[in-house]
Amino acid sequence: MAFIDSHCHLDFAEFDASRTQLIAQCQQHSIDKLIVPGITLAQSHALIAFAAKYKGVHIAAGLHPYFLAEYQPSHLAALTEFAEQHQPQLVAIGECGIDRSIDNLALQTQIFEHHIELANQLALPLIVHHRQSHDLIAQSFKRCKPKFGGVIHAFSGSMQQAQYYIKQGFKLGVGGVITYERAQKTRSVVAALAAEHLVLETDAPSMPLAGFQGQINTPLQLPLVFEQLCQLKQITAPYKADFKKQLYESCSALFRI
Template identity: 85%
Template sequence: MAFIDSHCHLDFTEFDAERAQLIKQCQQQGIEKLIVPGVTLAQSQALIAFAAQHTNVGIAAGLHPYFLAQYQHNHLMTLTEFAEQHRSQLIAIGECGIDRSIDDLALQTQIFEHHIVLANQLELPLIVHHRQSHDLIAQAFKRCKPKFGGVIHAFSGSMQQAQYYIKHGFKLGVGGVITYPRAQKTRSVVAALAAEHLVLETDSPSMPLAGFQGQVNTPLQLPLIFAQLCELKQLKEQEKGIFEQQLYESCSALFRI
């Protein structure tokens, strides 16, 4: 088995007591690489030291809309300077995006489009957060076209929306949501798409799988997400190994890792 968790927040405090052991367990179970996005300016900056401690971790830098209350006007310029300085250590820009559950959509959009420009300048993919905002993200893409694709993290949307993102060079992040039977639309969409358009993710410590609600999610759940995806695609046993390799290559190619 060989997997890449394309989205996990291993630097969050939930893992402070067990991080080293958890990373060791991931390696033992074939989860070879772990991608940790940035969510605030300070946390993005701290990821440089974090990645230096863990050689199988890839990092990104970004400002997540959830933390908009912490945003200050100099953050975008500082983020740009930081990303330019540490270009060789970053594999993506993000986590960034637009979230309708959070106020000030105009500011969110401005920040998101700055991330797109920065990613284009540094020739890096984007890690994009969305929540009830596919239309706003599409509008931002029209004004500022991403040149190096990325991941639509925790994709939930229609086939039409999926094809729109794929057309723009994006892959769709597949995580714990597909383990919930109620997520019929998302399950049917990802089941119909080829591996080259998908990447696996856990969003640890958030987004627990069905049956694990209330527990801290970890990258160790990635094989369960893969198994559920195989079931949705109705793959035969002999097809699963090829599919696994295709997913690994899809993520590896995007992030150049």
């Protein structure tokens, strides 16, 4: 059984010199599916050709709050038109969300709720970014309930927050954060959750694992995330294959890939 990296930005410039080789290495190491989120309108458009070029790449379309400076009011209608036109090529809507480190929370909320409505319209899951904003995301979910679940990318929160998202139909993205001893809250929550509620991710080129700080992160680190997760959950060698299969099927079922 292989791995799925449920969140990696392989189209970023950090991979321009190594992308073809890297994706080939992923296939060789049984990391056979790679989900690349949308972050801006232009980049979401470009992902159509990107996915067609590289084996195992699946894509989403979205407007990430980090790029709010590029946002124009016409982008929501344009995103909807694009997603409707290319629905068969999309496995999700996002990366979208709310980030308290960025100004204009009201606009972020408006854009996020548009993504929820669009995902509902197209029967697609969401890829949700958060930063100090679980309460704001919950408020948006109350106003505009997601119907097809999704992933809470790079989940870091309490067990109560994890259970809330699970009840909303979401899975929790587990990546390099769990390799850091200081992330005790996240590690303990993830350790207590069943495989069906988790998906593996790297967020490459960001979020390097402990011991790899300062290096470009890649999907090739996904097996190390898996091993750390097994350690946290005290899953021993005889049971790792079944656990790996459960994680793969959890992700595959969510994104229908």
